[in-house]
Amino acid sequence: MSGTLPREALVVERLEESPDIFTLRLEYLDEDHRKAFAFEPGQFNMVYLHGVGEVPMSIVSDPADAHCFDHSIRPLGRVTEGLARLKAGDRLGIRGPFGRGWPLREAEGRDLIIVTGGLGCAPVLSLINYVMRRRDRFGHVTLLQGVRQAHDLIWRERFDAWAGQPDTRVLLAADLAMGDARFHEGTVVELFSQVSLVPERSIAMMCGPELMMMAAIAQLRELGLGDGDLWLGLERNMACGNGLCGHCQIGPLRVCKEGPVFRYAEIADYFGVRGF
Ligand SMILES: Cc1cc2nc3c(=O)[nH]c(=O)nc-3n(C[C@H](O)[C@H](O)[C@H](O)COP(=O)(O)OP(=O)(O)OC[C@H]3O[C@@H](n4cnc5c(N)ncnc54)[C@H](O)[C@@H]3O)c2cc1C
Ligand code: FES
CATH class of the missing domain: 3.40.50.80 (Nucleotide-binding domain of ferredoxin-NADP reductase (FNR) module)
Structure with missing residues (x-):
């Protein structure tokens, strides 16, 4: 688990879910981070947009697909609107997973x-x-x-x-x-x-x-x-x-x-x- 420093992740795909919700499919750049990443449904990541800020986001994909992971986002303010401008190939920072998931x-x-x-x-x-x-x-x-x-x-x-x-x-x-x-x-x-x-x-x-x-x-x-x-x-x-x-x-x-x-x-x- 990454605690204090964001790890770099790549946007591998962007999906439009509705007019105001999109999903970013992410993958760690570093293979060791990719292999080590495991989470439980209900846990969240801190998603860091370089130079803008960091926001908590639930991980919405399945833990069995842990080589990549999804965040579904509704733009509300500064960071989420910045995330809304990302496309496949862009990079961002991730800390997590954090918290306790569903029982x-x-x-x-x-x-x-x-x-x-x-x-x-x-x-x-x-x-x-x-x-x-x-x-x-x-x-x-x-x-x-x-x-x-x-x-x-x-x-x-x-x-x-x-x-x-x-x-x-x-x-x-x-x-x-x-x-x-x-x-x-x-x-x-x-x-x-x-x-x-x-x-x-x-x-x-x-x-x-x-x-x-x-x-x-x-x-x-x-x-x-x-x-x-x-x-x-x-x-x-x-x-x-x-x-x-x-x-x-x-x-x-x-x-x-x-x-x-x-x-x-x-x-x-x-x-x-x-x-x-
Ligand atoms: C554990 C956790 C999991 C989350 N999972 C998701 C997720 O899967 N998808 C997703 O889209 N969002 C999720 N959120 C909410 C997301 O973190 C906020 O929308 C984000 O922090 C807003 O940051 P901003 O800089 O874009 O907006 P800001 O500039 O900080 O805020 C813009 C406006 O939105 C309001 N706002 C800020 N946070 C929230 C909020 N949580 N609910 C309602 N209004 C808010 C502010 O009061 C302000 O009026 C989650 C939050 C938490 C705590
Ligand atoms: S966000 Fe700092 S203690 Fe929870």
């Missing part, structure tokens, strides 16, 4: 409920890809995705492919369904009325706007899930990405080090509390 070993053999909202989809993308490529290791999968407008849904063909997997249910919601019958018109949280689960066999993982996750947690608790089986992916402003500066703290926990994936029981006292 995949704990989830094996159990039913999964995966909840995402908006671009929350990016951090759980690697989780979903991982599960779908190893489908026989997991029980029933329910995937709930919410977007603002039906046409905001990126990776549409992937959602269709996932829905066609055995024992897998994909439920979509949009504030504005725009006549698309695949979407429930409303919030992702309303989709829980269509969900039934066996609490002792189930584990839930979610990522997205915090208000959405708080509402989803309330629904999942009502369905019988304990706080120990609720997992959240959090985002906070980061500087070092490596547990040193305290920028990303939520209470006593550092999102970059103890997270970004947390068991709800670990953060229940701070999550959604003003000031944290």
Whole structure:
């Protein structure tokens, strides 16, 4: 793992996912770095654009394809807009992987409920890809995705492919369904009325706007899930990405080090509390 100094990586491919989301497929220039790089779904890299700055980005590809790795990016500000100008053949710096990923070993053999909202989809993308490529290791999968407008849904063909997997249910919601019958018109949280689960066999993982996750947690608790089986992916402003500066703290926990994936029981006292 690289801790303090960025390692140089090459953009081997650039994919346009939607009008405002693109994916950079990266590969370390140095062969030893390439061979040593391993990550778990849910971990992130600090992506350094020379002379501009550094930002945390979830790794969205599959760990089995570790010779190269993908970041899906939505341009928001200085660094991400700079990254949006990169093309195949350009170089950037990478530190990572950092943080704790999704509890995949704990989830094996159990039913999964995966909840995402908006671009929350990016951090759980690697989780979903991982599960779908190893489908026989997991029980029933329910995937709930919410977007603002039906046409905001990126990776549409992937959602269709996932829905066609055995024992897998994909439920979509949009504030504005725009006549698309695949979407429930409303919030992702309303989709829980269509969900039934066996609490002792189930584990839930979610990522997205915090208000959405708080509402989803309330629904999942009502369905019988304990706080120990609720997992959240959090985002906070980061500087070092490596547990040193305290920028990303939520209470006593550092999102970059103890997270970004947390068991709800670990953060229940701070999550959604003003000031944290
Ligand atoms: C663990 C982690 C994983 C992440 N994974 C991804 C990913 O896979 N893909 C991706 O596109 N982004 C991801 N992000 C968010 C990404 O790091 C930010 O968008 C980026 O840091 C913005 O930097 P900037 O210099 O481009 O914008 P800035 O100039 O710093 O900010 C521009 C504007 O965006 C706002 N902003 C900054 N960060 C965020 C944020 N996290 N959420 C919402 N608004 C924000 C600022 O308040 C400001 O108004 C992740 C963040 C974390 C902490
Ligand atoms: S970003 Fe520095 S401690 Fe988390």
